[in-house]
Amino acid sequence: MQTELINQGQKVDDAWLTKMLNQCVGKLRKALPKFQNAFPSACTTNMKYRIKGNDDWTNGFWTAMMWQAYQITNDSEFKVQAEEQLVSFKQRLADNFILNHHDIGFLYSLSAYAGYQITGSTTDQAMVVAAADVLVGRFQKKGQFIQAWGDLDNPDEYRLIIDSLLNLPLLFEAAKISGDSRYATIGQQHYQQVLDYIVRPDFSTYHTFYFDPQTGQPLKGATRQGYSDNSCWARGQAWILLGMPLYRRFFQETNQRERYQELLNYYLQHLPADGVPYWDLIFTEEDQQPRDSSAAAIAACGMIEAQKQGYLANGQELARGIIYRLGESYLTGADQEGLLQHGVYAYADNKGVDEANLWGDYFFMEALMRLKYHDWQTYW
Ligand code: GLY
Numbered sequence: 001m002q003t004e005l006i007n008q009g010q011k012v013d014d015a016w017l018t019k020m021l022n023q024c025v026g027k028l029r030k031a032l033p034k035f036q037n038a039f040p041s042a043c044t045t046n047m048k049y050r051i052k053g054n055d056d057w058t059n060g061f062w063t064a065m066m067w068q069a070y071q072i073t074n075d076s077e078f079k080v081q082a083e084e085q086l087v088s089f090k091q092r093l094a095d096n097f098i099l100n101h102h103d104i105g106f107l108y109s110l111s112a113y114a115g116y117q118i119t120g121s122t123t124d125q126a127m128v129v130a131a132a133d134v135l136v137g138r139f140q141k142k143g144q145f146i147q148a149w150g151d152l153d154n155p156d157e158y159r160l161i162i163d164s165l166l167n168l169p170l171l172f173e174a175a176k177i178s179g180d181s182r183y184a185t186i187g188q189q190h191y192q193q194v195l196d197y198i199v200r201p202d203f204s205t206y207h208t209f210y211f212d213p214q215t216g217q218p219l220k221g222a223t224r225q226g227y228s229d230n231s232c233w234a235r236g237q238a239w240i241l242l243g244m245p246l247y248r249r250f251f252q253e254t255n256q257r258e259r260y261q262e263l264l265n266y267y268l269q270h271l272p273a274d275g276v277p278y279w280d281l282i283f284t285e286e287d288q289q290p291r292d293s294s295a296a297a298i299a300a301c302g303m304i305e306a307q308k309q310g311y312l313a314n315g316q317e318l319a320r321g322i323i324y325r326l327g328e329s330y331l332t333g334a335d336q337e338g339l340l341q342h343g344v345y346a347y348a349d350n351k352g353v354d355e356a357n358l359w360g361d362y363f364f365m366e367a368l369m370r371l372k373y374h375d376w377q378t379y380w
Pocket of ligand 1: 163
């Protein structure tokens with residue numbers, strides 16, 4: 001698989017990246033009137049996003065795409081959109097509206113930290129720290145982890161999940177901004193628990209892992225969005241492939257190079273011929289299951305970051321191959337919304353199956369921007 005991806009990736013040159021980014025920006029521009037003062041839903045239904053408020057874990061992806069489009073085009077229309085959306089992010093924090101989950105980094109790194117980075121806004125800067133306060137409020141001392149979902153005193157929710165790795169950079173930035181190392185310490189403690197318990201001996205991963213609420217002892221792995229407790233949810237493996245090198249960006253002394261390469265090997269060995277995974281890595285061609293294009297886009301970003309952080313020598317080349325396949329075969333048609341077709345949100349809930357989703361769109365653009373602008377600062 002590595003050789004095929006690297007060969008395909010050679011077709012990705014500057015002109016191709018520019019063409020792709022222009023198509024993405026064109027799609028975003030076309031979508032703007034529909035989502036004025038609102039947000040798209042997490043995923044499409046029949047390839048159309050519904051109009052929603054700022055009430056899901058996915059709103060930050062939309063704002064981040066506004067920032068990306070602004071950075072690509074310098075067109076102030078996108079900046080105005082992002083800044084308007086940030087007003088609703090501020091209100092959401094003030095109202096503590098649907099923030100009783102760990103996805104605070106997905107929401108506030110991609111909106112407020114991005115805004116602070118791009119414009120220097122002190123309002124956005126303060127929002128990063130205020131959002132980090134919400135996230136550290138979910139830290140469970142017994143077990144040393146940030147609880148993913150639900151009420152903190154609900155024993156059935158006493159678990160961490162692999163997606164959480166993308167919520168940690170918010171804490172590390174908040175520590176830098178505020179000078180309060182507590183944010184970073186909690187993030188580090190949580191990271192250690194994820195690596196210790198979510199990675200299986202064969203370098204596949206659990207989606208979620210439970211701890212004993214009385215003692216904090218590790219209990220068991222389980223899935224929520226994968227096929228089964230013992231299978232490997234494709235997007236989960238992609239989250240760790242991006243989350244680990246992002247962590248090393250903040251803590252250079254951490255060295256998990258071999259573990260990273262094994263996790264990557266597991267992922268690559270379970271890909272179908274076109275390099276875009278089925279929604280769970282347990283499936284093979286004969287199962288005829290839907291792909292999850294969003295997992296491919298996330299994993300590609302991970303491989304690029306892994307090369308930057310010294311975990312891989314050929315991460316860029318591999319990512320180019322994946323992004324080429326996505327760009328050539330998975331783009332939405334002219335009458336469809338979103339950027340990438342063939343994502344899966346939650347198969348068991350029949351939610352967003354073989355549809356576009358906001359994070360797939362966002363990470364496709366993140367990968368394109370990482371490949372085109374080598375000094376581009378991501379929003380994590
Ligand atoms: N973080 C939720 C998901 O990946 O679906």
